[in-house]
Amino acid sequence: MKRFIYELSESWKIAFAQMQSNKTRSMLTALGVIIGIVAVTLMGTAITGIQTGFDRSMSILGDDVLYVSQFPWARVNDWWNYRDRREIKTEYAEPLNRMIAATPNSNLLLAVPTSSITKSVKRGDNQVTGILIQGTTADYPLISVVDFNEGRFFNEVENRAAGNVCLLGYDVADALFPSESPIGKEVQISGQQFRVLGVGARQGSFLGLFSLDSIVIVPLPTFKKFFSAKSESDVRVKVRDKLKLADAKDELTGLMRRVRALPPEKKNDFDINEQQAFKSTLDPVKNSIALAGLFITGLSLFVGAIGIMNITFVSVKERTKEIGTRKALGARRRTILLQFLIESTSLCILGGLIGLTFAYAMCFAIATAFPSFPVQFSVGLVLIGMFVSVFTGLVSGFAPAWSASRLDPVTALRYE
Amino acid sequence: MLNTDTIRPRGPIVIDIENITKHYVMGEETVHALRGVTLQIHRNEYLAIMGPSGSGKSTLMNMLGCLDTPSSGRYEFNGKDVSAMNDDELATIRNHEIGFVFQTFNLLPRSTSLRNVELPLIYAGIDAEVREERAADSLRAVGLGDRLQHKPNELSGGQRQRVAIARALVNNPSIILADEPTGNLDSKTGEEIMALLENLYQEGNTIILVTHEADIARHARRIVHLRDGLVESDATAEQPEIETLAFT
């Protein structure tokens, strides 16, 4: 055991001496690993970034909310079976809530309707386009996470009165009120003046597709008064226990059939969606992107590993006589194997450290230049990067180290 | 000048080989490097192996040094059967029992004298402090106490061979094997190295030397002549050559 430790430290010393005396060669070889590690870790950060963004988007949908809508979220191949479906009406929320209240031990809690349309929002000469105008009731904060930068949600009275009040998403407020608080001020939508009650906290984008901050929320009666043409509606229903989502879904399906007065022989002409539906459509896509990305970047690491293997073979060849001498002095096979494994591994560790430093710097630069781009550098990534480096070193060094350890001492000593 | 009498009481047998052969198969041909060599070497002998080029001297030396295993025959080292040992067991024997001195010195070029001499002790699993002390002692014993931190390229040929000898001695081996130790040195430096070996012999070491120079073989007390892989003669010197004892 002691001998093993001494041989180990001796091997590290040799490896360092080797690197020092062959600086250029070592750096060039390590470069392959550096590039590989940079590529793999950047891909890793992108993948975790995408995953985090995905999870955040999903949590905005809420894992305890069912969405009653006209069409399924998941992609379907038989769209013609869906095209004749009736629209979902915001009025469904009322009978649904009544039935929920009448059902003992209902798995459902509360139904809230929403209706939406895309419009421009103006304030004076400033205008922002493509803003999602969403009408809902004062219950909306009960089923959805609504964080405010300032102000508040509208209340039941304002809702009933169909008042011209609104809440601005972060981006809308930022664009229209760059240097002042919007609370109490007015914005214009389709020629109507709306008083701002509150400003939402920044939420980012949903799957990077559209900003969740480019939104304006108004009371549903107000929405109906001004924007009902071409709007889309759904009813969101919060469940009591998210572990019993399937039961809740069944219950809601039954209620919706009653609301729509569907005879038993008719199929559902609506869909109950939940975030899981998104996940199951998007997961395979996400996973194959991740896999392809890792494979391609892995190739560059593989090329780096071949470089290490090559240089270790060269090193063994150059030092055949030294290997013979060491064997004559009592080095066993294991000793020689260890020595060259550590040489290749130390090159990879060097490459890995430099690569991780570069990757960190690049992540930092990307995060500074494009804050919305999802890159995340973590301690876990460093550990994985180092593990991958060591692993690469061991794998690529094994063949040359093995051949060195098997050298016949006499042949090795004769080698010129 | 040579007779078969011994000049001093013999120590126990260190090397006992009987009918050793070694052949190399090279395609169609088989090269018989050793054709049946029988030899006994006692503790504190000073033996030279001579013979023309290609007679099998180095092959026999490698065999004695446990670097190679015989094609047939029996080899006992300190009473242990070596011919049945595997690579790692042979490595341990080499580490503990044998000190090699090569014609080309075979020092690690980027390591200091001290580190070079330490190497066998590392493979023996000896503690760092003890290691350094013993390596320094060994270097002092060959007259290089002031060259501990020099690298081989900062040393003369003779000094390099001294480092190699210090390395061979450091683990207190049973025998010292030197294959043409003066082959790469001028004759004066060669004489100095021979004087050093003589000194080591006087201190009780067992030395086996390969050479084809009679001048060098003269220093040994026993000379084995090889020809075509066979022992041609094996004779013990009547008297040590006193003038070579001067140690410079």
Ligand SMILES: Nc1ncnc2c1ncn2[C@@H]1O[C@H](COP(=O)(O)OP(=O)(O)OP(=O)(O)O)[C@@H](O)[C@H]1O
């Ligand atoms: N690895 C080998 N493969 C094939 N033949 C070998 C090998 N090693 C030695 N021989 C042959 O064995 C014979 C003896 O070689 P050896 O090296 O022992 O001679 P030597 O007496 O040391 O010669 P020299 O004085 O030139 O060093 C030679 O004919 C040589 O060609």
Ligand SMILES: [Mg+2]
């Ligand atoms: Mg020879």
